Amino acid sequence: MNYKGYLIDLDGTIYLGKEPIPAGKRFVEKLQNKQIPFLFVTNNTTKTPESVAKRLKDEFDIHVTKNEVYTATLATIDYMKEMGKGTKFFAIGEEGLIQLILQAGFEWDEVTPDYVVVGLDSQVTYEKFTQATLAIQKGAHFIGTNPDKNIPTERGLLPGAGSLIAMLETSTQQQAVYIGKPEAIIMEKALEKINLPRSEVLMVGDNYETDIQSGIKNGIDSLLVLSGFTPKEAVPNLPQAPTYVLDSLDEWDV
Template sequence: MKHYQQYLIDLDGTMYRGKERIPAAKQFIERLNAAGIKHLFVTNNSTKTPAEVAENLTRHHGIVTEPGQVYTSSLATVAYLQAANVQSVLMIGEHGLQAALQEHGFNLVTQEPADAVVVGLDRNLVYEDLARATLAIRAGAKFIVTNPDTNLPSERGMIPSTGAIAAAIQTATQVEPVVIGKPSKLIMDAAMQYAHANPKQTIMVGDNYQTDILAGIHADIDTLLVYSGLSTPKAVAKEPIQPTYTVDSLADWTL
């Protein structure tokens, strides 16, 4: 079995299940740390800052994490905007996305003209937000979505997420957005650049074939699917491209 110098790791379903701890996940990270192997948590969540994600891992799941070990779809979006020389942004999103954009010097506007419209999850969304985004895109702004997730697990069930908001805007504009988060190659390339990772020595770890594993496949890196969350062996067996490795638990993985 190949040994890797950098692990890119999903969160919900891989490191924890909602508020539930996964003991094998904590032990897995401890084994990585003991072996001196680098890891970076890669998440589609744009609503929280890296510091908030790190605090949640540390305080609620016993996985001691520094903010620099977390890479969000907001940070990947910033990298894309910088490469595209975007200056002004009309944003739909919460404070995690807003903080990332402001910290990197983007001019946040509330109406057209704008260089780009960036859409993340916004649980305080109102119709006027959709109207302003639609008008800006129809006036020529780039249409960028932090992640394609259509639903968000909650205590009430599966509620609308970023992809659902983006779909409304896409319908109104007839413009297909640039999608940053998993399974897009964009977030993986940005995360590897952030981590100074060699793709040939990097592996993506996750519980969801349709996001985590496809993201690794699109980025042409090895993948490890752990059956601790969403995907099932029966469903994955039907996929045309298989993960590089699969395990029932991260306790079964040899570094």
């Protein structure tokens, strides 16, 4: 089937930590050459869309605009605005999360925030977990940017945002509202941004739990590429098969 647009994961699909995946670069260039619209949909909240685009250019020689990057941070901000619960927030996360929420007009409050937002934070401390736990216990709306248990890197599978969120779910005995893949919130916003119906779009990624489930749960065809999180030996036992499974994106004819 010829798809009119693509939603594409980054880490594990286009690159692996700091290592390029050459087939990923070639795949993007094929889409660009054929002028097929695509949107990088990433659960990574540590980087802004501008810095993601810059990193793709500087480190991997892939040239895209910030408007072709949709992060779980942007989806989180859209969700917070729609909730209308208030303007105060506390976050566990890095600059790509906190600065964008501040720029969207929300105010930092460590004691009585309306929202506690939890994403990946490589400098997380026990005190941050303490502040978040107390705020949630006081009634703050508990948001998890994405459920990724791990992030694939050249070192191996490291703890992801989902691991941090799970700790707070344990300490507060409350479940977070998840925004990123595979949840509907980020996928509906991504479809709006690419301006295509779900029947004409293919979700491409390496992680069955997030990328492929985001397709399955939201009625979007999916392509699992075996270059990152989900290993080949796991494919026969997946609870619901992706639409397509490939060893490399070089095998896909756009």
